[in-house]
Amino acid sequence: MDATTASESGIGTGPALPGGAAHVGPRVRALRTERGMSLSELARRASVGKATLSGLEAGTRNPTLDTLHAVAAALGVALTALVAGGGSPRIRGAAVDMELLRVFDDGPATYELYRMRIPAGAEQTSPAHHPGVTEHATVFAGELRAGRLDAPGVVGPGGYLEWAADAPHGYAAVGSGDVHASLLIRYPT
Amino acid sequence: MDATTASESGIGTGPALPGGAAHVGPRVRALRTERGMSLSELARRASVGKATLSGLEAGTRNPTLDTLHAVAAALGVALTALVAGGGSPRIRGAAVDMELLRVFDDGPATYELYRMRIPAGAEQTSPAHHPGVTEHATVFAGELRAGRLDAPGVVGPGGYLEWAADAPHGYAAVGSGDVHASLLIRYPT
């Protein structure tokens, strides 16, 4: 499917969360605990009240921009890292559900970075791209079979696959669980 | 540097008081006028008060996340487009400049996806992480040498490297050009 060609229906499944606000809380909590930081300590470093931070992580509050800025700075991350995802374009194919995270436009090529999800057992093929286009997948969870149809590769969590996309290629979740992966597509200019 | 260590050594805590909101206001105004939309009309579409929007664009208010979400949606842009840039703290080490793009926290592990830049010729080491943590780099441009200090790998554009981060490791741009890459860090739970 490869983003650009994806369009067919796979429809369904869209609970469509009410707002991205609910996502910010867990993300802050994840970033905080990864750093081994307590709620009290992060509140202190960010100069916000513990009640504010507690409510923010729990999703029971509606934080102001100042609060988000202070927390992001204390975590050492960009504010975009806390709020990313809410409005990202989604691309749904027959089997593959991709979310465009970022477009890199520097250098002699353009890169599109996607997060990819494939339900267990699902499979999908994609037609050839222009010459020189390559795809790079890093698997987070599940067992991914992907690559050119004549020479696919299979990898599990932590694994990596890449292939030239100027020939028909496909993606499949061959294990018992859904596949979660990141997909980087490189378009030479 | 790896995020976790960067937050401690790096920019971290700062006042960041005026910076945030001051940048968002003009950006909203620019996006609105580009679309030939009046303030009243955008307020109506976003279901926010005109006073709220007026103060937001003027920078005299401190908008909540809900307000920002509503305005971003009505403008048809991702929330990140409103808050991107403006004084966003980068994670800057001795040589490596990293930007956290996304955190995935829904699997049996937490993943942090970074964009990484290393100036030509620069080099940096990072202390060990917790056991089980792995890092995965995909090179966009330049020649990257990275991995555990006792067994680093070297790859060019399109190349991929991975290593266990529970031992000291490093990153270096060994070619004549800057290195641009994506770095995925996996934290088992």
Added chain:
DNA sequence: CGCGCGCGTTCCGTAAACGGAACGATCGGG
């Protein structure tokens, strides 16, 4: 000309986000 419509700003009462303090729970040391 006068009138109506829509513009962006300002005023105002209400809802809620804020920081500080108090709370029970948990942990480690004497």
Added chain:
DNA sequence: CCCGATCGTTCCGTTTACGGAACGCGCGCG
């Protein structure tokens, strides 16, 4: 076993962001 320290949550008074209404202004039409 008790005690102090720190954890995260909850309560509370203050601050303030919110939406609705009123305001002054500029424009186009009858």
